[in-house]
Every structure is written in structure tokens, then in C-alpha cells.
Amino acid sequence: MMALLRTEAVKQARRPRTWVALGLMAAIPIIITFALWANPPQLGREGGTDLFYLSTHSGLLLPAAILMVMSRFLLIMVAALFAGDAIASEASWGNLRALLARPVRRERLLGVKLSISVALAFLATIIIVVTALVAGVIAFGWHPLDLRPFAPAQSVGTLLGHLGIASGYIAWSLTSIVAFGFMISTMTDSPAGAGSAAFGLYITSSILDNITAIGVIRNVFPTHYIDKWQSMFTDNVASTDMARGALLQVGYIVVFCGVAWWYFRRKDIMS
Amino acid sequence: MVTGAATLSDTSEPDVGEIVVSARGLSKRFSSAVLAVDNFDLSVRRGEVCGLLGPNGAGKTTTLRMLLGLVHPTAGEMALFGQPVTPGAEVFRRVGSMIEHAAFVPYLSGLTNLRLYWEAGGDRFEDADVETALGVAGLGDAIHRKVKTYSQGMRQRLGLARAVLGRPDFLMLDEPTNGLDPQEMKAVRQLLRRVADGGTTVLLSSHLLSEVEQVCTHAVVMDRGRLVKSGTVAELTQSAVSAYVEVDDPDRAITLLRGVPGVAEVVHDGAGLSVRLDGIERWQLVDALVRAGIKVATVTARHQLEDAFLGLLGEETVR
Numbered sequence: 001m002m003a004l005l006r007t008e009a010v011k012q013a014r015r016p017r018t019w020v021a022l023g024l025m026a027a028i029p030i031i032i033t034f035a036l037w038a039n040p041p042q043l044g045r046e047g048g049t050d051l052f053y054l055s056t057h058s059g060l061l062l063p064a065a066i067l068m069v070m071s072r073f074l075l076i077m078v079a080a081l082f083a084g085d086a087i088a089s090e091a092s093w094g095n096l097r098a099l100l101a102r103p104v105r106r107e108r109l110l111g112v113k114l115s116i117s118v119a120l121a122f123l124a125t126i127i128i129v130v131t132a133l134v135a136g137v138i139a140f141g142w143h144p145l146d147l148r149p150f151a152p153a154q155s156v157g158t159l160l161g162h163l164g165i166a167s168g169y170i171a172w173s174l175t176s177i178v179a180f181g182f183m184i185s186t187m188t189d190s191p192a193g194a195g196s197a198a199f200g201l202y203i204t205s206s207i208l209d210n211i212t213a214i215g216v217i218r219n220v221f222p223t224h225y226i227d228k229w230q231s232m233f234t235d236n237v238a239s240t241d242m243a244r245g246a247l248l249q250v251g252y253i254v255v256f257c258g259v260a261w262w263y264f265r266r267k268d269i270m271s
Numbered sequence: 272m273v274t275g276a277a278t279l280s281d282t283s284e285p286d287v288g289e290i291v292v293s294a295r296g297l298s299k300r301f302s303s304a305v306l307a308v309d310n311f312d313l314s315v316r317r318g319e320v321c322g323l324l325g326p327n328g329a330g331k332t333t334t335l336r337m338l339l340g341l342v343h344p345t346a347g348e349m350a351l352f353g354q355p356v357t358p359g360a361e362v363f364r365r366v367g368s369m370i371e372h373a374a375f376v377p378y379l380s381g382l383t384n385l386r387l388y389w390e391a392g393g394d395r396f397e398d399a400d401v402e403t404a405l406g407v408a409g410l411g412d413a414i415h416r417k418v419k420t421y422s423q424g425m426r427q428r429l430g431l432a433r434a435v436l437g438r439p440d441f442l443m444l445d446e447p448t449n450g451l452d453p454q455e456m457k458a459v460r461q462l463l464r465r466v467a468d469g470g471t472t473v474l475l476s477s478h479l480l481s482e483v484e485q486v487c488t489h490a491v492v493m494d495r496g497r498l499v500k501s502g503t504v505a506e507l508t509q510s511a512v513s514a515y516v517e518v519d520d521p522d523r524a525i526t527l528l529r530g531v532p533g534v535a536e537v538v539h540d541g542a543g544l545s546v547r548l549d550g551i552e553r554w555q556l557v558d559a560l561v562r563a564g565i566k567v568a569t570v571t572a573r574h575q576l577e578d579a580f581l582g583l584l585g586e587e588t589v590r
Contacts, residue, residue: 003390003391003392003393003394004391004393006390007387007390007391008391010383010387011376011379011387014378014379014383015378016378090376093374093375093376093377094371094372094374095374095375095376097336097339097341097370097371097374098368098370098374098375098388098433099388099391100339100340100341100358100359101339101340101341101363101366101368101370102359102363102364102388102391102392103359103360103361103362103363103364103392103393104359104391104392105358105359106358106359108359265358266343268301268336268341268342268343269336269341269342270336270342
């Protein structure tokens, strides 16, 4: 198991696409920081107290602000790309048959590929947070937040704690998308198709979630609770919706990974 | 070679070698309309170099994929070295394979591809026969280049290198000379003879009958998923004696030979005639021509396996 994990990790580490995707995760926070530093937002200009306004008063809040925008599009897209690529890229190269002609159990390969996909999605989140934190502290300083009455006061420790929880929550919220992309990846030889399907799930879920008329059904969409971490920074309150969101992911992971496992074990490897 | 009656635990023939590959009643149906392999029996013993022959769509590659656990059979049973074939089975540690065109991770070097392929199975690269593999690949410094820069021939050679990396007891190759130039094809034939001499059993799928004739000790002919015939190459070609003759009057010779009992077929073939014999010897053919006053410039035996193959497929079509 460890040998297979190591070989798969080496494959990802040496893949130019991995570096481009993770490099993008590092570059965008720097660009956003520079833009904020060059043109700081004014209170109320964007329609209220938002995270970007708060982050110009403490660099410790900048990672949260950047996570907020990146977790709505680019981070999801990168996670979907990694997941969709997992099995389908090996199949598209024709290398899957060579790999499975070795004494490598399919379940084991699935487990390793899924672990690598999840690890890359988590790594992408960590890179955003760390880059934004460094850039934020350099641009706006290492301060507690005290902007009462516009926002509750938060110490450096509280801010760092919230940042850690938010990062973990966002990374965990990606797992249903990753699991879906991974499931499709076992079914197709097209990595782009599998990645697109995963991103499509996110888009579809987000669109449906905006239709309030469909009521409580929205509560089971995988993206329904994805932004619920933001109250920790704006209101200094950890919403119970975060726990619901985290639990909801488990259901999707079990279903999508279960289907992937069932399908891949029975699949005829033709490519 | 034993087929048909051979069983997975057949021990009734103690004078022959260990059964390396054994398949009985193997079938694969991809859909209601596509029966790729139909009740196919196969048995390959240690030390044999067995050619798997058949036209396109005969089911050769599907059979090899089933033997590697890549494709699930619809019916039947199969074993390698007496152990049932299941996906990812430990017995694959003793098997080297190349199915269809050789494929690799394109952005990694040839050497890294070999290393990762080998280590994925939990083995140490240092324990592999890297020297032989690199010799087979014959890529020189290009082994450190990314595979995506390789030509098809280079990839194919790297695929063969990957197949022999673990000093396999059993080598399964699907069209191994595809994409190779004549010199490289010759090198592959020499490699196969060398590994066979070293005791490795080989199952080789190929559409190049001359290649099979030169390399294989045994052959299995399949068509439309079914076993047509199997045996030693000598047995298969025995019933298909043919000759190439060059004469001074080909048209008259054709008319004459078509009336000679024991001549199955006569056709123009370049400057001469290709004659398939069924019951007479080549000297009798020459005798008939000379007696008719036709001058014979050349007589050579040729394309024996090809004739046998075409004859067998012809019989199968008639059936």
C-alpha cells in the first residue's frame, strides 16, 4: 500500500499540471493582496462590512477573504480537476492496463488515487491560506481586529483559531465534489470530462441552492452550507450549520466512493 | 500443448511440462450482439513459445486481457501456474506483459516509468533486471527523456523492456512488433528466442505469420472468439504444404495444375505461381509440369503457416 502511495505521489509531484494548478493557488492571493493594498476598500462602498474591508485592518483576516472568493470558483475547479484526473488520466494514456497487470488490487489503487486527490485538494486550500496569510501580514500587519461597532473584536489567537477551522471546513466541503469527480473518473477515459462533471455538480448545486422556492430540499445540496464558516469572522460566531455541512459531506462521500468502488471492481479495462 | 480436454488440474500427462496457462470454456460477451470469446480452451506448458493467431476481431486481445485479470470473463475458468486468475493476483509477479501498444505516463522519463511501474507492485527497483530491460529498450540516453518525445518504435521497445523487467516466468505479448522497423523486429525475435531458451514461457499474439513461424514452437488459431485449431507449428503446417514455382509458361501451367489431383489451389504470385498442395509432394508437382513440357526454373516451399492459417479459417467459414 505504501509503495503504491509513494509511486502515485511521485507521479503527481512530477506532473507539470500539478505545479501549474498549485502555483495558481499561490499567485492569486498575492495578486488580490496587491490590489487591496493599492486600492483599499471603504466601509460601506461594497454594501456593508465585508471580509475584504476587515482584512485591510488585520492581515490575519485576508486569508478568510480570499478563501471566500476562491472557494466559490477556482478552488472548486482545481479540486474537480485533480479528482477527475485520478483514474481517467491513466486510462487515457493507456497506462491503466499496465498498472493493473501488476499485482495491484483495484481497491487498493482506488484508495490510493482517492487519497492523493483529496490530499491535493487539501494542499490547494492550505497554499491559499498560507500565501494569503504571509501576503496579508506583510501588507496589512499582524493585528487583532477591533472595529467595533462595525465588527466584533477578535484577538490574534481567536482570528488564527477561526482561520484554522475555516480552512479545515472548506477543505472538507470540497470532498463531496472530489468524490463525485473521482466516481466519474472510474467510468470514463476522459479526465477533462470527469473534471467537468464534478465542476458541473457544483454549479448545478449552487444554482438550485439559490432557488429559495424549492424549500428544505436545498438543505441536502452539497454546496448549501459551503459559506457558513464566514460568520466566525464577521460575527465571531461558529454557526451550527457548519456541523450540518460537515456531516452532509460524509453522506456524499460514502455514496460516491461506494459507487466508484462497485463500478471499478467490475469494470473491464479496455483502454 | 493440450487443448480441449485439458483441465486446470490435469496431471494425467506426467511426461510434459508444468501447465503455465490454462483456460477452459472461456467466454466473454460485451453485449448481446458482441460475443468476443466463445467457449475457448487454451493450455500452454512451461518452455513453450505459443503463437495466438487469428484475424482482426478474433478475440486474441480480449483473451490476453482476461488472462491478465483486466477483463472479467462471462463464463469459464482460467489459471496461471495453477492459481486462479483474479484482478491484481499475486501470480502476476511472475508475469511480464504488453497488451496492444505500449503506453506510459507521458511526462515522465522512460526510466522513471519503468521504476514506478515496478515499484507500484511493492517490489524494489534494485531487484529488477534493469540491465536486461535497458538492453531491450536500446534507448541509450533517451531513456532519461520524457516518454512523450519518443517515437512509436521507442515506446514499443520500452514496453518490451517493461515486460521483461521482472525476469518473468511467463511473458504475454500482444503484437509486440507493431511499429517496429525490420531491424527492430528481428531484434524482438532474437529476444523472444533468448528468453525462451532461458526457460520463460511465451504467449504471443501476432498477425505476422512469418514471425510466429520463426519464433513459436506452438500455435493456437482462433476465429470469431472460438478455437479453430492448436498444436505445434510443425503439426499445423504439415497439412498445408505449398510451393512457389517459376515456369516458362505460367498460363499453361495453371490450366495443367488445376487438373492435377492433390493440387488444392493455383494462383499467380508475382513472376511465378503459388500452389497449395493437398495430398501430393512438391517433387510430384515438378514431375507433372516437366512431363507436360513446361520448363521449371524455380521451386521453393513457402508461407507454410500462412497457408495453414488461411486454410483453417476457410474451413471455419464453411462450417
